[in-house]
Amino acid sequence: MQRQQTIAGPVQIAGRALHSGVHVNLRLLPLPPDSGIMFVRPDLESEPVKASPEIVRDTRRCMALGSETWRIQTVEHLMAALHGLGVDNVLIEVDGEEIPVVDGSALEFVKAIQRVGLVEQDCARRTRKLHQPVWVQSDTDPRSYLVALPALPGEGLRITYTFTSDHPATGNQVYQYIHTPENFVREIAPARTIAFEREIELLQKQGLGLGGTLDTVVLVGDDGYKNELRYADEIVRHKILDIMGDLYLVGPFEAQIIAVRSGHRLDLELANKLQTVLCHMD
Numbered sequence: 282m283q284r285q286q287t288i289a290g291p292v293q294i295a296g297r298a299l300h301s302g303v304h305v306n307l308r309l310l311p312l313p314p315d316s317g318i319m320f321v322r323p324d325l326e327s328e329p330v331k332a333s334p335e336i337v338r339d340t341r342r343c344m345a346l347g348s349e350t351w352r353i354q355t356v357e358h359l360m361a362a363l364h365g366l367g368v369d370n371v372l373i374e375v376d377g378e379e380i381p382v383v384d385g386s387a388l389e390f391v392k393a394i395q396r397v398g399l400v401e402q403d404c405a406r407r408t409r410k411l412h413q414p415v416w417v418q419s420d421t422d423p424r425s426y427l428v429a430l431p432a433l434p435g436e437g438l439r440i441t442y443t444f445t446s447d448h449p450a451t452g453n454q455v456y457q458y459i460h461t462p463e464n465f466v467r468e469i470a471p472a473r474t475i476a477f478e479r480e481i482e483l484l485q486k487q488g489l490g491l492g493g494t495l496d497t498v499v500l501v502g503d504d505g506y507k508n509e510l511r512y513a514d515e516i517v518r519h520k521i522l523d524i525m526g527d528l529y530l531v532g533p534f535e536a537q538i539i540a541v542r543s544g545h546r547l548d549l550e551l552a553n554k555l556q557t558v559l560c561h562m563d
């Protein structure tokens with residue numbers, strides 16, 4: 282039996298936000314079994330709210346959670362670290378509208394959590410299973426879809442992503458990830474956010490990507506990469522990182538995910554479907 286886990290003590294991370302560029306403080310605190318991942322804005326004295334697809338407010342470039350009165354955006358890399366390491370119960374406090382971007386990956390969150398450590402709790406993990414295929418497809422780009430199939434016997438979560446691009450530096454990239462905490466830390470957590478130079482001006486006009494620098498994103502210019510890569514296929518690994526984070530809105534589950542050219546919006550649509558079809562194990 283896998284037990285639920287929380288962090289062994291508080292975790293603090295401060296840094297700039299990717300999209301708004303402002304400085305924010307983040308604190309993670311342990312929670313009792315069956316609490317789930319909770320978000321709170323202490324600066325607004327808001328009540329803690331449990332992460333779920335129902336509280337997503339926006340999927341434009343990042344996953345934003347909230348209600349009428351509060352918002353926390355760019356939660357996906359932190360959520361990926363929690364999913365990847367198997368943290369079931371934690372309170373996420375942030376004193377601004379966005380989680381700090383740190384290095385654009387999940388690595389700094391993973392390291393900070395590993396420094397404090399995890400504790401097993403006196404309760405079984407409520408991993409859910411998929412018994413039927415479900416899928417979603419983009420309205421605007423029919424080549425973009427996301428499929429969830431029942432997990433293979435004896436396997437937990439597997440994610441295969443296909444990234445396609447006519448950009449000569451990136452080309453097409455395919456990656457298959459089989460989830461274990463060790464594989465996550467080694468293969469996925471260090472993969473950073475990618476930005477194409479030709480998209481940046483447009484992004485910044487929309488007030489996005491203002492905290493992006495070469496320390497926080499991998500930049501692809503017309504003549505190639507502007508920084509050194511951590512993996513030759515860093516883009517596709519980061520896409521899997523985003524899926525790990527976005528789909529953790531439904532909590533732990535077992536399935537095979539096949540993703541082609543998908544992004545946060547389709548992740549949310551799939552999370553909504555999964556929420557209705559995932560079943561608790563006996």
Ligand SMILES: [Zn+2]
Nearest residue numbers: 357474519523
């Ligand atoms: Zn991302």
